[in-house]
Amino acid sequence: MSYRSGPHGVAAVVLGAGLLLSGCAGGSGGEGGSSVPRTVNDKGGGGQGRAVPGPLAEEQTEARVVRPREIPSLGPKTRSQIPEESRQAVVVTGDAPDSNRAMLVLYERDPVEGWRSVSDPWPAHNALKGWTDDHRQGDLRSPIGVFGLTDAGGRLPDPGTRLPYDRGPAFTLSGVGFEGEPLAGSFDHVVAINYNRQPGTTPLDWTRPLGEGKGGGIWIHVDHGGPTQGCVSLPMGRMKELLRWLDPGKVPQVVMGDVSSLGR
Structure with missing residues (x-):
């Protein structure tokens, strides 16, 4: 690049560990609001209870936002x-x-x-x-x-x-x-x-x-x-x-x- 001519004299010399923001979405509970799995008796009754999964809980999620370094x-x-x-x-x-x-x-x-x-x-x-x-x-x-x-x-x-x-x-x-x-x-x-x-x-x-x-x-x-x-x-x-x-x-x-x- 060429310049147009300027003055001939030289100018006198007068001359950032981003912030983490996390939030969790809690899992939904079972009946009555409990998150503990329901139990029922084995066939024929009287036996040990067995765990049966309750309603599927919403997976916990973690949102992670990274702020650019300054x-x-x-x-x-x-x-x-x-x-x-x-x-x-x-x-x-x-x-x-x-x-x-x-x-x-x-x-x-x-x-x-x-x-x-x-x-x-x-x-x-x-x-x-x-x-x-x-x-x-x-x-x-x-x-x-x-x-x-x-x-x-x-x-x-x-x-x-x-x-x-x-x-x-x-x-x-x-x-x-x-x-x-x-x-x-x-x-x-x-x-x-x-x-x-x-x-x-x-x-x-x-x-x-x-x-x-x-x-x-x-x-x-x-x-x-x-x-x-x-x-x-x-x-x-x-x-x-x-x-x-x-x-x-x-x-x-x-x-x-x-x-x-x-x-x-």
Whole structure:
């Protein structure tokens, strides 16, 4: 897939033991409501009684309903934001509202069994000042929410993703991060997070449907060893794994925020 040309400058990185419900239908009793079999004398009377089956009892049945597994760390409000058609979720859980360290876990959804993790927790970084549910340009916090993942790109060749991939020199980054670490190579591979952007375009596209003040250019990109301005970052090897795993046919979403916010 080719993209229309976007702006030449890179966007600043402002960036589930199902519940068992059982019920029994009791067997019908014999005469007088007793469920004990009737007895009659043997022919000629006076002998030992023999058991004769009473009316056939209705077989006991047990209804078993299994609720599909949910992603365990997510509360009902967060779960409700994941589209019904989505079968892949990248869950990024921050340590605390003001923490810039997080863990990322990949989940897939089976239509019957529900969600299951398909990766170990991967260490990640997020924005310097942590998380917010009202992201603003330059606030140095990562936005909390559920967002689609539809587009990728980078300075280096496509490592084998099924997402549209835009390669080019505009993904070059230089300078140093908040802890003095070099930023070079951070955008070698990126996945655009559909926060305040137009899905289906290169990650470099500068369209901001919510307005410039709500920020944008929020990506998952290669980790540079320190906090970001708003993005989520992963080590290079994990970044390649993520790109190869993402499948647009499964409508992947990123679910991101601090642990308390995602638990709502």
